[in-house]
Amino acid sequence: MVPHYYNYELMKKINGDTQMTDVWRLPAIAPWEKSCGKHPTQKPLGLLSRIIMASTKAGAWILDPFAGSSTTGVAANLLGRRFLGIERENEFAAISKARREEIENIRTFATYKRKIPDIVKAEDTQTSCFACHEDMIESLPFLGEVEV
């Protein structure tokens, strides 16, 4: 069993030093997030990044059994977490794979992190919630290909 984890201090810091509430106002998904194709219900990276920072530690494994375009996986890897996704539609698994390949480019990886305000704020604080260096990217597993 995995014990409950909530990074109260980090959530407070990214919320301007006041307690994070349970109502979040985040921008809608941006066009750069759809650079590998469109999924009809793709979530914003800012949303999944906040959820992952709030509830996991660096190096954690994150499972999304309904991965879609794997926003969870991209956010997980940007934050130094490992990811396992399951998706039944080949079209969406292909978008997931392309998104993973996209962030294997270290410049894209760094650019995407800079586009997510919570990640920028978290990295500016001393309460580091992740340690992900460029040479770690290849060791962050993502979606495997399985023949069925």
Ligand SMILES: C[S@@+](CC[C@H](N)C(=O)[O-])C[C@H]1O[C@@H](n2cnc3c(N)ncnc32)[C@H](O)[C@@H]1O
């Ligand atoms: C709401 S979408 C996930 C969107 C994702 N959060 C994103 O940002 O792209 C749910 C996904 O679950 C997939 N799905 C539904 N039933 C499934 C099943 N039994 N096994 C695997 N994937 C499934 C659908 O094809 C769909 O892409």
